[in-house]
Amino acid sequence: KSVEGLPRNSGTHAAGVVIAPKPLIDLVPLQLDEAADIEAGISQERMITTQFDKNQVEELGLLKMDFLGLRTLTVMDDAVHFIQDSTGQTVDLDNIPLEDEAVSRMLCAGDTQGVFQLESAGMTRLVERLAPKSMRDLVPLVALYRPGPLDAGMADKFIEGRKRHHAVESIHPLLDGILADTYGVVLYQEQVMQTASILAGFSLGEADILRRAMGKKKVKDLIAMKTRFVEGAQKLHNVPPEKSEEIFEILLKFAGYGFNKSHSVAYGMVAYQTAYLKAHWPAEYFAALLTSIIGDADKVSWYITVCKDRGIPMLPPDVNASKEGFSVEKGAIRFGLVGIKSVGEGAVREIVRARKEGGPFRDILDFCKRVNYRTLNRRLLENLIKCGAMDSLGAYRSQLLAVYEKTLELGIQQQRDYNSGQIGLFGGDDFAEVNSVPLPKMDEMSRSVRLKNEKELIGFYVTGHPLDGYREALDKLTPLYTLTGDTPAVRDGQFVNVGGIISSTDIKVTKKGDSMAVLALEDFSSRIEVVVFPQAYNEYHTLLREDAVVEVEGRFNVDERGSKIIASRMALLEEGKPPVLSAQARNTRRGNGYGGGANYGNDYSGNREDANIYGFVNENPDAYAASLKPIDTELQNQNGAVLQGCQSHLENHNGNTFNQNGAIAEKTNSLNNDGMSNIRDEQGHIKVPVSAIIELVITPERETEIVTRALIAILQKHHGSTMVFLKLMGSRRRIRLDPRYYVNGQDMALQDELRDLLGDNAFRVKEI
Secondary structure (H helix, E strand, C coil): CCCCCCCCCCCCCCCEEEECCCCHHHCCCEEECCHHHHHCCCCCCCCEEECCCHHHHHHCCCEEEECCCCHHHHHHHHHHHHHHHHHCCCCCHHHCCCCCHHHHHHHHCCCCCCCCCCCCHHHHHHHHHHCCCCHHHHHHHHHHCCHHHHHCCHHHHHHHHHHHCCCCCCCCHHHCCCCHHHCCCCCEHHHHHHHHHHHHCCCHHHHHHHHHHHHHCCHHHHHHHHHHHHHHHHHHHCCCHHHHHHHHHHHHHHHCCCECHHHHHHHHHHHHHHHHHHHHCHHHHHHHHHHHCCCCHHHHHHHHHHHHHCCCCEECCCCCCCCCCCEEECCEEECCHHHCCCCCHHHHHHHHHHHHHHCCCCCHHHHHHHCCHHHCCHHHHHHHHHCCCCHHHCCCHHHHHHHHHHHHHHHHHHHHHHHHCCHHHHCCCCCCCCCCCCCCCCCCCCHHHHHHHHHHHHCCCCCCCCCHHHHHHHCCCCCHHHCCCCCCCCCCCCEEEEEEEEEEEEEEECCCCCEEEEEEEECCCCEEEEEECHHHHHHHHHHCCCCCEEEEEEEEEEECCEEEEEEEEEEECCCCCCCCHHHCCCCCCCCCCECCCECHHHHHHCCHHHHHHHCCCCCCHHHHHHHCEECCHHHHHHHHHHHHHCCCCCECCCCCEECCCCCECCCHHHECCCCCECCECCCCCECCCCCEEEEEEECHHHCCHHHHHHHHHHHHHCEEEECEEEEECCCCEEEECCHHHCECCCCHHHHHHHHHHHCCCCEEEEEC
């Protein structure tokens, strides 16, 4: 036990630097960090480090600073240079307007890809809710999107307070001035210190010690400070101990994850600057961003898709035009040579240098003679040819691949002879004709092989798209871009017919030993996951191969992980021919129809271990909040009217006839003003047709955690395929629930349990 708690080995802080007014050797014991040479590969002199750790160094009174590198700063600097080169404009990021309409419009629309700190799905939703108008609005966003504030519901309170222009609730009147800028929410570490100072009489030094203790979770210090806080608040302002303890707990929950305000302002400023560059010079900004991640193929591929979606042309790599990283040419982005697989930075620098010195390369032999032979190898040359980077040399890729090895040998030999002085003996160096390599007469490699090579080596297609021959069929199907993003155009739970090429296939085995698959399906516009559960897998497993072009019919599903399709039927698409499945009648268009007629929800409510593989069952009530998706009530009503108006004289279950404009022609007494059915039988039950939705009205007094958990249990107990909406009267929101909380609408026991929990008039039904 004598060695427990003692350091086992020494390490070096990633960014910590100690600053002192005189040589450190006079103030603190030092050592040479031998581990740095071995682990970090540092070849220069070993780093000098303190033998004391960071806490002991601070206790001695020395200044310890953390200097962190930020890739985004390089991105912004590169973007400014790209703007200068392509437009002649000089951008001073320190003097840009901090309230810009284009930036606000972009962020409010959720267009946050590539914006520093704002591009995650959760942060994007928060940005859309907050609707920032200026840089000032981004400052609290950085502090709000942290585990502490999110868990405590501070983000909701802040946004609601911002809408009302005052705090939703006051923690204590004495703190209203401190928390006015953040609408009653404790958001910054400075507010923790001010609260302790004003409410409990702490000096600012003591308040800073409290902040540190909270951040480091120093239990002993916190117990003593809590007593001091409670006693001080009661003595100075007669605050009841219960209230001061409540305030202390609020501070404690926040402080472990809190930012200081200067940190938030700095991050908010960088976020705004990147948004400003993206809004006004998107090609230049994304070229700089792509260059910064050029070694990450997955990220490069994703941002190329983002650029294409924004209408920014992507030019292929070219040894006669490309630079090391991505560059801008007349509003388009040119792919950087370093982004090609197995093409190193050293080789690219030599390619660019040779081109600058001698002009564009004339042919492959000219390339091999002029680029430093020490950086050339067979793999590099092969990949340059396969991805299309040598297409500007005027030959087929197949021809270049047939001669590149011989050409490389000739080019290297001539460079060696020239360097050794042998060429000078013959009075000149014009060996181009003697050493020229004739190209064989042969056809170009097949289009499918070219496209596959391009996708493999640079992450996107250059000379076309493997789906070009299927455009007619795909035009008749749902585009994938309408299903992706945070605001898909298709209703959750709706059946869709989509098509595309299978880019990846992941076969899984359920706990029961059945096979299923998770596919990546791509069309011209986007990419989406397709889940093929065992029942569908058994029928269509022969189609589940990479590069197969297929049509998929299934139920669209959205949860906290994103969008996906639950496949029910599949078929191969043929070039120049229309899709097959969309022209056929589905067994059931509404409610039932999973896997050849079985109900998706009910089918997997009894087979949850299979569904749970991909997260379609979640028994944790805490996930409930994450499954709620706010929607626009008016939009839903409008969509419902459109659906009704597309068919003439539909008749609902109570005999009401709808005309072609979706208006009710007669017998309107069975529906209330919202179009909800309120006709009940003798037992107080409402008939729920298969094609209906259920709306549950939650009164303000029932918007509590206890009722929420009880509601979750009821919905999961009666799981089915009928869509459920919540109408929250207190917070004035209408929410669509995740499919895991859909119910069996024909189960009358469900209505009885909901009536007991929510009241007599909470259960409502509407035709869709």
